[in-house]
Amino acid sequence: MSTGEMFQRRTEFESESDGPRSLIESTYEQLSLDIIHGKYGPGDKLRLQPLSENYGVSVGTVRESLSLLVSDGLVLTQSQKGFRVAPMSLVDFEDLTKARVLLEASALRDSIVSGKDDWEGLVVQAYHQLSLAERRLEANPIAGFEIWEQRNQEFHDALVSASSSRWVQKFRVILYKQAERYRRLSTARRVSPGVLAHSEHEKIFELAIARDADAAVEALSFHIWSAVEFLKGRGLILESPDKES
CATH class of the missing domain: 1.10.10.10 (Winged helix-like DNA-binding domain superfamily/Winged helix DNA-binding domain)
Known part of the structure; x- marks a missing residue:
């Protein structure tokens, strides 16, 4: 779920x-x-x-x-x-992003190589739903965030759904939850990274459907790292966690 x-x-x-x-x-x-x-x-x-x-x-x-x-x-x-x-910090977000990129890239490459027609259909459907959510998000970044977050995860899940590694799938879910926690920092300041993500999602989608594994992995890695740059550039996250009181 x-x-x-x-x-x-x-x-x-x-x-x-x-x-x-x-x-x-x-x-x-x-x-x-x-x-x-x-x-x-x-x-x-x-x-x-x-x-x-x-x-x-x-x-x-x-x-x-x-x-x-x-x-x-x-x-x-x-x-x-x-x-x-658990505390939150830029150092931690960068660390988990490194790990997430490794897992997501591996799973995406595996899916592109081994995915069949049903995988491709799932990706197309998920991308369509995400695109609709991104339009609503652009109109109202705060009200549209929850449905966008759901559609965003469904798209990322679809991209890697043909990966055969149970362990990669298990740990990427854990890291996705952690990343979502950081993304939600933006809504407290009434801004949303999703508004800026459509072109990145579009590029990942097109490359995945074209079965260009190397380029798709590169685009996905850039996309995942862009969330770190988004929070860092807006001063939404501390460099290191506050010391325990």
Whole structure:
């Protein structure tokens, strides 16, 4: 499930009778969304009892959910200090972008080489939906951001959907979530990177459909790095994280 889809389907949590695993998964998804969307800011302490009350689940369920988020890199834990939201910084964003480019490039190249007609059809459909969302975003960057974010992820997912590597797919999803958290910094200042991204998406799409793997990978890498330059150029992110208080 994409983060955009999860945002659209934010419903009440399953009851205790649905079992501990489903409760952990739903609580994990909701906490993940709330961190990515900025409800809990970088460095915020995540106290078990208040979270238990807020989400209507047991303390044990919250603890298990936070442990999953530690694996995703969205939450940190320290002995005797509990859980807190992972910090954000330009240094961290550049680091995760390097890793993301490596994974996305590998998956895109694999998809272009091995993708069949169904892959191509999926890419065409996703690009069309993204283009529509980008028009709405240009008209209203704030109101159109959520649907654009969803369509943006669907396009990126479609591009790499023919990649056969389970591990590449798994870790690129984790890094995409991290990158989305950084992209959302722009909406707090009422600007959006999506307004500037259409020409980049168009180029990636055309090269992927033309099966030009080298050029498509180069265009995708430039596109992913452009988000770093967008935030850096507008002073939307600290060079390094604030020291823990």
